[in-house]
Amino acid sequence: KQEVTQIPAALSVPEGENLVLNCSFTDSAIYNLQWFRQDPGKGLTSLLLIQSSQREQTSGRLNASLDKSSGRSTLYIAASQPGDSATYLCAVRQAGGTSYGKLTFGQGTILTVHP
Amino acid sequence: DTEVTQTPKHLVMGMTNKKSLKCEQHMGHRAMYWYKQKAKKPPELMFVYSYEKLSINESVPSRFSPECPNSSLLNLHLHALQPEDSALYLCASSQGSIAKNIQYFGAGTRLSVL
Numbered sequence: 001k002q003e004v005t006q007i008p009a010a011l012s013v014p015e016g017e018n019l020v021l022n023c024s025f026t027d028s029a030i031y032n033l034q035w036f037r038q039d040p041g042k043g044l045t046s047l048l049l050i051q052s053s054q055r056e057q058t059s060g061r062l063n064a065s066l067d068k069s070s071g072r073s074t075l076y077i078a079a080s081q082p083g084d085s086a087t088y089l090c091a092v093r094q095a096g097g098t099s100y101g102k103l104t105f106g107q108g109t110i111l112t113v114h115p
Numbered sequence: 116d117t118e119v120t121q122t123p124k125h126l127v128m129g130m131t132n133k134k135s136l137k138c139e140q141h142m143g144h145r146a147m148y149w150y151k152q153k154a155k156k157p158p159e160l161m162f163v164y165s166y167e168k169l170s171i172n173e174s175v176p177s178r179f180s181p182e183c184p185n186s187s188l189l190n191l192h193l194h195a196l197q198p199e200d201s202a203l204y205l206c207a208s209s210q211g212s213i214a215k216n217i218q219y220f221g222a223g224t225r226l227s228v229l
Contacts, residue, residue: 034217043121043205044158044220089157102171103148103218105157 002027006106021075023090031093038087080113119221127227138189138206147189150205196228
């Protein structure tokens with residue numbers, strides 16, 4: 001059974017810092033990995049999708065990397081801003097087997113960026 | 116337009132009520148999903164529809180009944196729910212192959228069962 005772990009569970013940083021969120025998964029048979037942002041009481045906003053054949057994806061101040069063989073992904077946020085405060089979730093899309101296509105989420109990292 | 120619209124935003128129901136949650140997308144996506152999210156927990160997959168056919172049911176109790184009347188709509192019919200079913204219910208959709216594409220999520224319906 002796929003298990004996804006995110007470290008740290010919570011992170012508080014001053015504005016302007018660069019930061020790294022970590023995600024690990026136990027089963028490397030994945031199609032892709034997706035990073036989401038969720039504001040309190042709201043739905044999920046997709047940030048980046050990395051296919052299993054890719055090593056990284058970039059969007060603005062965000063950069064996500066994937067090392068499928070070691071079961072790890074990182075989300076790098078440059079020059080953090082108070083508006084980045086949210087819960088960040090990583091999710092892996094299972095390949096094959098009875099869980100084909102299923103998205104399995106980590107518990108999330110709660111990020112607070114203070115002015 | 117990458118919008119998935121869910122209605123209602125909030126729903127309060129008793130354990131004997133019957134209600135429905137609705138989800139709509141006009142992106143031409145052929146895969147649609149229902150997730151359940153409890154407070155401070157990640158979303159958990161409930162159902163997946165691919166080309167209007169149910170392809171994944173994650174052993175969800177029968178008091179939850181999904182329906183996909185056409186490629187743009189997804190419903191979740193609720194009957195005889197329990198207080199522990201109170202949660203944020205999220206709908207998502209993705210284009211084409213359910214395996215390789217970005218899932219776009221709606222804002223969710225916050226359900227309270229009294």
